[in-house]
Amino acid sequence: MSQSPSLINDCFLHDKDRLRHGEVVELIVERLHRIVDTEDVRLDSALGRYLAESVTAPRNVPLHDNSAVDGYAFTHADYAKQQTLAVGARIPAGEANPPALVQGTAARIFTGAVMPPNADCVAMQEDCGLSEDGTEVTIPAGLRPGANRRLAGEDVKAGDDLLSLGQRLRPQDIAALASLGRANVGTYRRLKVAIVSTGDELVEPGQTDALERGQVFDSNRHMIASLCAGLPVELTDVGILRDDEDNIADALSKVAADHHVILTTGGASRGEEDHIVTTIDRLGKRHLWQIAIKPGRPMTFGQVGNCVFLGLPGNPVAAFVCFLLYCYPAMRLLGGGRHKEPQRFRIPAGFAIEKKKPDRRELVRGWLEPDDSGAMVARKFRHDGSGLISGLRSADGLIELDEQTVSVEQGDPVTYIPLSQFGISLR
Numbered sequence: 001m002s003q004s005p006s007l008i009n010d011c012f013l014h015d016k017d018r019l020r021h022g023e024v025v026e027l028i029v030e031r032l033h034r035i036v037d038t039e040d041v042r043l044d045s046a047l048g049r050y051l052a053e054s055v056t057a058p059r060n061v062p063l064h065d066n067s068a069v070d071g072y073a074f075t076h077a078d079y080a081k082q083q084t085l086a087v088g089a090r091i092p093a094g095e096a097n098p099p100a101l102v103q104g105t106a107a108r109i110f111t112g113a114v115m116p117p118n119a120d121c122v123a124m125q126e127d128c129g130l131s132e133d134g135t136e137v138t139i140p141a142g143l144r145p146g147a148n149r150r151l152a153g154e155d156v157k158a159g160d161d162l163l164s165l166g167q168r169l170r171p172q173d174i175a176a177l178a179s180l181g182r183a184n185v186g187t188y189r190r191l192k193v194a195i196v197s198t199g200d201e202l203v204e205p206g207q208t209d210a211l212e213r214g215q216v217f218d219s220n221r222h223m224i225a226s227l228c229a230g231l232p233v234e235l236t237d238v239g240i241l242r243d244d245e246d247n248i249a250d251a252l253s254k255v256a257a258d259h260h261v262i263l264t265t266g267g268a269s270r271g272e273e274d275h276i277v278t279t280i281d282r283l284g285k286r287h288l289w290q291i292a293i294k295p296g297r298p299m300t301f302g303q304v305g306n307c308v309f310l311g312l313p314g315n316p317v318a319a320f321v322c323f324l325l326y327c328y329p330a331m332r333l334l335g336g337g338r339h340k341e342p343q344r345f346r347i348p349a350g351f352a353i354e355k356k357k358p359d360r361r362e363l364v365r366g367w368l369e370p371d372d373s374g375a376m377v378a379r380k381f382r383h384d385g386s387g388l389i390s391g392l393r394s395a396d397g398l399i400e401l402d403e404q405t406v407s408v409e410q411g412d413p414v415t416y417i418p419l420s421q422f423g424i425s426l427r
Ligand SMILES: Nc1nc2c(c(=O)[nH]1)N[C@H]1C(S)=C(S)[C@@H](COP(=O)(O)OP(=O)(O)OC[C@H]3O[C@@H](n4cnc5c(N)ncnc54)[C@H](O)[C@@H]3O)O[C@H]1N2
Pocket: 011, 197, 198, 199, 201, 202, 216, 217, 218, 219, 220, 221, 265, 266, 267, 268, 269, 270, 271, 274, 295, 296, 297, 298, 312, 313, 314, 315, 316, 318, 386, 387
């Protein structure tokens, strides 16, 4: 049978002819850029957003020298002469201008309170001896100049660059903004993302207790929605589309008109019932299809008008892995974030693989665990099937076997990518 120069040929590509993982990431980084506008949001809505401004400190934090402990402030020069000092002033936190320390005395002071002029040290109250009438304090030996004193600008100096454009806001960044007195921050708007499942066999969970033969509950859409929850997106759940090319094309062209991204699962390979690739070709432009990876080979990336189309494979593990490897970085870039390769760690393998196909990258579901000697090793889930959600459940990370790897022996260093790199928490 002669092969037409159509898409179907791609099915017969060998892995070495398919796009490699690194090339796909390059293509995504090259072709995708921010497509959302900016908006000011209150700090309590800013978590996880990408910054649309650079933030410079307008003033020192802390504003003034202050005490790090509850205790007694004193001058090191006095203490060098005598360890017992008369207790003078009392300085609670919030007092703006404490009086200057009288020479030879100590001031009762509390954590965060402004240091009185002349004082340069604080002794912790638990370490001090207080006379019965409370008028004298004995400071313990061995305190160095500057002990327990926090300097003005020690955290941040006026003019310091704190946060940069495109940076994702984490809880500690929100704390930094609040510490500068900011109530609002300039961010990029959330991406409008639509999620779709395709397949005649799919049934919405909750619709029935009794599946008929051949049916499966749609787990992918719920998994993808949960994965999206780790990104600043506004989600539209389109539901399940039946395997009908006109119906899929019609629905997706409508969704594309008012979304930045469409994420589909299923129908990505080339059976007669798989309509995603033909739909992209019909409605828009395909940037890639078929990657030399396992799982996830039939992943598709294209666009319908200005809407980015990410077609994930139907097998749940393939959909999960492709989301992390390709949709996550794509959506970061579209949403105004920067590309950041996940951190990869080299860990000894606590398993062996006798034979792995060359020329493709494999992402194996795994976790870290101490071996008998207490050294950390990477373990892999016992089955590689791309339909097994149990493999994903067991995993805290992906073990990445690159294109050159053809086997793995126990103890060989393997690359481990924690799922936390994608905002997925530990169990
Ligand atoms: N002849 C070929 N067959 C297959 C190829 C191939 O290249 N040639 N590729 C295989 C690979 S690799 C994958 S991955 C799958 C992906 O195919 P599709 O994206 O077309 O997915 P479907 O055929 O629609 O479904 C595959 C599998 O996943 C189940 N599924 C689909 N959607 C959901 C959902 N929302 N929730 C739960 N489970 C879902 C579906 O029932 C199938 O079992 O194709 C291989 N075949």
